Amino acid sequence: MKISISEIRSYAIITLGLFIYSFGWTAFLIPSEIVAGGVGGIGTIIYYATEKCIPVGYSFFAINTVLILIALRVLGSRFGIKTIYAIVVGSLLLALQQRWITQALVDEKFMASIIGGILAGAGVGITITQGGSTGGTDIVAMMINKYKNIGPGRIILYIDIFIIASSYLVFKDISTLVYGYVEMAIAAYTIDITISGAKxxxxxxxxxxxxxxxxxxxxxxxxxxxxxxxxxxxxxxxxxxxxxxxxxxxxxxxxxxxxxxxxxxxxxxxxxxxxxxxxxxxxxxx
CATH class of the missing domain: 3.30.70.120 (Alpha-Beta Plaits)
Structure with missing residues (x-):
């Protein structure tokens, strides 16, 4: 199969976006005990609930794999190779970077939520501009949208709010919820800016x-x-x-x-x- 230069460039940009995304999580959010939305947030909850036994990259890969298998039965073949590539590479980068980065690069949790949100949002935005996706709540939203007349954006918002709220069960700290919602807002805004700027x-x-x-x-x-x-x-x-x-x-x-x-x-x-x-x-x- 012949691969064009533009396709190679597209995959290189996706890889860069995934690196930025995983760096935002592993260098700022995860070590600061900040739970954001999406599968990354679920992975962070699992990581701390198991007393740091299961790295986020492992949960990220396992949850997305299950979601894709379910979605293939519900939605049919609607997932491109770039989405699968993004999930595999994203999981690998999260696992490797979490092993290399052992503590947050900033001490202030509010600053970590801002920087982490910008990096995670920019990474997702870059990936989307090249036709990729990090999966997770996007897949769930597509499945729900097939049977219910609810916009995918609203579904993702509800799921992310629930995921962040669930972190209270692990950390027993209201401030953790606040930092999580701050990150969610900043990441969403950064994604929109990144996508609209590129297009x-x-x-x-x-x-x-x-x-x-x-x-x-x-x-x-x-x-x-x-x-x-x-x-x-x-x-x-x-x-x-x-x-x-x-x-x-x-x-x-x-x-x-x-x-x-x-x-x-x-x-x-x-x-x-x-x-x-x-x-x-x-x-x-x-």
């Missing part, structure tokens, strides 16, 4: 006397399709052509460079796009 697009309207050359260079250099619209200036009554182009936000700098070199007097209007779907962008989902 943010821009729409450009370009008016230039050299529109043919500009269009040719933009199409060649960016690999994006353009739309040409016939326009008439209201003040000058002159007819012209306007180019419409949608690109990722990080591509706009290159677009401006091409336009400036071709026609420094070109008029450009740029606006942010909440979502771009179809060829070259996000897959259209129902």
């Amino acid at each position: 943010q697009s821009a729409q450009l309207f370009i008016i230039s006397k050299n529109y043919e050359k500009v269009a040719e260079l933009l199409s060649k250099e960016t690999g994006r399709g353009l739309t040409m619209v016939h326009i008439t200036g209201w003040y000058t009554k002159e007819e012209n052509k306007m180019l419409m182009l949608v690109v990722r936000k990080h591509e706009t700098r290159h677009v401006f460079k091409i336009i400036k070199e071709t026609d420094p007097k070109a008029f450009i209007s740029m606006g942010s796009v909440m979502g771009a779907y179809g060829l070259g962008f996000e897959e259209i989902r129902a």
Whole structure:
């Protein structure tokens, strides 16, 4: 089977995301006795309930394996190889890093919850942008959503609240719950920022006397399709052509460079796009 460079790059980015995710847990959350949501939170409860006999990585792998086997019967084959890869690699990294890191890198639990939440959220967000998933509550939400008309996001929220609340049975400390909920909020916000930042697009309207050359260079250099619209200036009554182009936000700098070199007097209007779907962008989902 032939593997493309883009696929290798995608798996490398997923691995980086999983490393950041597991580092947030093992260097800040777990040693600080902070229970967050998801399977990682369940693993942390098991770790301390068994007096540190079962590392979180082991629980993470076992629980996700059971969930996937159940989900395969309920949902059918809806899990890509990247999700399975993320679960295996994530479990391995959690186990190894928990063995190497024996104490929290910060003494203050509130600071640990903030830093851990940012790192864990960023890691999950990076993984999701490449089509992967860390499984866990995502899988449970998909199974419940099949039979109940409840949004997956709400299901995950309820499950995470329950997991964090369950930590009281082990630690008998209300402050532990507070730190857990702080981490949950920060992680959720970081995930959204990471995903939206990676997928943010821009729409450009370009008016230039050299529109043919500009269009040719933009199409060649960016690999994006353009739309040409016939326009008439209201003040000058002159007819012209306007180019419409949608690109990722990080591509706009290159677009401006091409336009400036071709026609420094070109008029450009740029606006942010909440979502771009179809060829070259996000897959259209129902």
